[in-house]
Amino acid sequence: MEFFTLHDFMTYSKGITYLVMGIILIFMPLYWLYLTDRDK
Amino acid sequence: MAQDNIIAKNPVLTPFNVITGIILFVGLILTILRFTQGIGAVTNLDNNNPWGLWIGFDLLCGVALAAGGYVTSSACYIFGLKRFHSAVRPAILTAFLGYALVVLALHFDVGRPLKLPYPIFVSQGTSSLLFEVGLCVFLYLTVLFIEITPAAFEWLGFKKLRNWVVRLTLVLTIFGVILSTLHQSSLGALFMIVPSKLHPLWYSGYLHVYFFISSMFAGMSMVIFEGTLAHRWLHDTMDKTHIAESDGVVLGFGKAASFVMMGYVGIKVIGLSVDNNWHYLSTGWGLWFMVELIGFVLFPAILYSMGSREKNLTFIRIASFWTILGIVLNRLNISVIAFNWHLPSADRYCPSFTEVGTTIFIVTLGLVAYKFIVTRMPILHEHPDYKEEH
Numbered sequence: 001m002e003f004f005t006l007h008d009f010m011t012y013s014k015g016i017t018y019l020v021m022g023i024i025l026i027f028m029p030l031y032w033l034y035l036t037d038r039d040k
Numbered sequence: 041m042a043q044d045n046i047i048a049k050n051p052v053l054t055p056f057n058v059i060t061g062i063i064l065f066v067g068l069i070l071t072i073l074r075f076t077q078g079i080g081a082v083t084n085l086d087n088n089n090p091w092g093l094w095i096g097f098d099l100l101c102g103v104a105l106a107a108g109g110y111v112t113s114s115a116c117y118i119f120g121l122k123r124f125h126s127a128v129r130p131a132i133l134t135a136f137l138g139y140a141l142v143v144l145a146l147h148f149d150v151g152r153p154l155k156l157p158y159p160i161f162v163s164q165g166t167s168s169l170l171f172e173v174g175l176c177v178f179l180y181l182t183v184l185f186i187e188i189t190p191a192a193f194e195w196l197g198f199k200k201l202r203n204w205v206v207r208l209t210l211v212l213t214i215f216g217v218i219l220s221t222l223h224q225s226s227l228g229a230l231f232m233i234v235p236s237k238l239h240p241l242w243y244s245g246y247l248h249v250y251f252f253i254s255s256m257f258a259g260m261s262m263v264i265f266e267g268t269l270a271h272r273w274l275h276d277t278m279d280k281t282h283i284a285e286s287d288g289v290v291l292g293f294g295k296a297a298s299f300v301m302m303g304y305v306g307i308k309v310i311g312l313s314v315d316n317n318w319h320y321l322s323t324g325w326g327l328w329f330m331v332e333l334i335g336f337v338l339f340p341a342i343l344y345s346m347g348s349r350e351k352n353l354t355f356i357r358i359a360s361f362w363t364i365l366g367i368v369l370n371r372l373n374i375s376v377i378a379f380n381w382h383l384p385s386a387d388r389y390c391p392s393f394t395e396v397g398t399t400i401f402i403v404t405l406g407l408v409a410y411k412f413i414v415t416r417m418p419i420l421h422e423h424p425d426y427k428e429e430h
Contacts, residue, residue, distance in 0.1 A: 001316075009316065012316065013313060013314055013315070013316040014314075016313045016316075017310055017313040017314050020306075020309055020310055020313050021310060024303075024306040024309075024310070027302075027306070028299075028302065028303060028306065031299065031302050031345075032299060034345065034349075035295050035298060035299060035345055035348060035349065036295070037349075038349055
């Protein structure tokens with residue numbers, strides 16, 4: 001990926017980061033459920 | 041008393057005593073060499089690499105692995121998880137010894153023991169992160185010392201003093217958490233001053249967050265690992281309550297460590313993404329980074345999760361040891377291995393035998409002090425005069 005301006009770079013890297021954060025936000029509660037579902 | 045019987049029964053010439061005796065003797069010779077011949081005589085440090093094994097392992101790993109103190113006491117006294125109460129004193133003791141040895145290791149590195157009070161009382165460098173780390177370590181070591189004194193007072197029979205200090209428990213715990221948050225993260229933030237020296241895969245604007253989050257699961261893993269060793273070697277000093285609660289501590293901390301470690305992997309990936317460092321992953325350094333992140337964080341996190349779901353304590357204990365190795369690897373990567381990564385191999389730092397020997401000496405000193413205290417004071421058991429007080 002080639003970047004010509006800082007704006008290009010930020011758009012790309014932040015775009016990917018938001019996707020990663022979305023995945024983590026969905027994954028972490030599910031992981032907590034996986035860890036605790038046998039407690040009861 | 042039962043404790044006195046245990047001490048009286050133990051022979052002096054045990055393998056533990058002989059081996060530690062030899063290490064301490066060699067360590068004393070190295071100490072004399074260090075303080076009489078100078079740092080150049082005993083280390084491979086130079087102007088390119090002014091910080092080596094003593095900072096990378098003794099200090100950075102020592103502080104991270106001593107995090108069990110604030111993690112356990114906050115779980116018990118702030119979050120009210122009283123089922124972890126029996127783990128608090130061993131964790132506080134480990135933290136106290138850990139921090140005391142960090143200060144000792146710093147003396148070896150700095151070489152000016154008489155100047156120790158200067159940064160706090162004489163010449164404060166308030167714009168430096170090192171000042172903040174120094175101040176926090178000084179205050180937290182004092183807090184840990186006060187937190188562990190009830191055990192010494194119970195042993196010595198100072199009932200009034202003991203009861204007075206016990207009343208301070210919650211305040212000390214809160215103070216300890218604040219100080220730990222500050223200096224655990226500041227140790228990571230120290231390396232934000234070297235963006236051109238530290239490899240981009242380890243350098244990040246979130247280094248302070250990484251250090252703080254990783255200290256949490258380092259502390260929890262250390263409590264589990266230390267408990268495992270204590271069960272193996274110091275079982276005689278434990279009472280029924282400690283033994284009965286220990287499985288719950290292992291399961292609870294294993295579960296919590298697994299969750300925090302998954303979150304840590306998540307923020308590490310976010311760090312990669314924010315700086316757009318994906319392309320480094322296909323290099324040799326990238327492979328090494330993946331070994332650290334997948335092999336020593338993700339893998340033990342999964343092992344922890346399997347252990348806590350299946351109630352398999354062996355899995356959790358293996359994971360705790362694996363995690364401790366991962367923390368050591370991470371701190372050494374940041375301070376030594378991936379530091380000055382662009383230098384030719386002839387200029388890279390490799391610790392000398394005397395540096396390694398001094399590190400082994402300092403760790404052994406901690407082990408001996410731990411064993412000395414645990415076999416005498418009520419750390420792994422409750423004192424008969426203060427049972428059912430919690």
